[in-house]
Amino acid sequence: MNGNPRPSTSWSEIIAGVLLGTAIGAVAALLYAPKKGEETRAELLARLDAAKQRLDATAVEVAALAKERLSECCSDLQQAVIAGREATRERVAELQQQTGSE
Secondary structure (H helix, E strand, C coil): CCCCCCCCCCHHHHHHHHHHHHHHHHHHHHHCCCCCHHHHHHHHHHHHHHHHHHHHHHHHHHHHHHHHHHHHHHHHHHHHHHHHHHHHHHHHHHHHHHHCCC
16 A cells, blocks of 8 residues: 555546446447347447437436536535625724724
């Protein structure tokens, strides 16, 4: 062990890996299936279309989740900025009072 922490893997990378593995497995299974070429191509196209639809749906879900999380972060940041400004005003007033200046 070199003491370096293991890099984290995001959910989107995991999902992409699972989908890619599924697609590769499906293509391999179809190519080695004992069917006519025309049947195999038709089935391959149907599966690819289904995979594309699943991928599109997943992309929409991930985008919605990312938008929601971004909105939450922006809201948290706005609240932190407001709190920081208020704390600064209070501290400035406190220091002015201690020094007797206005």
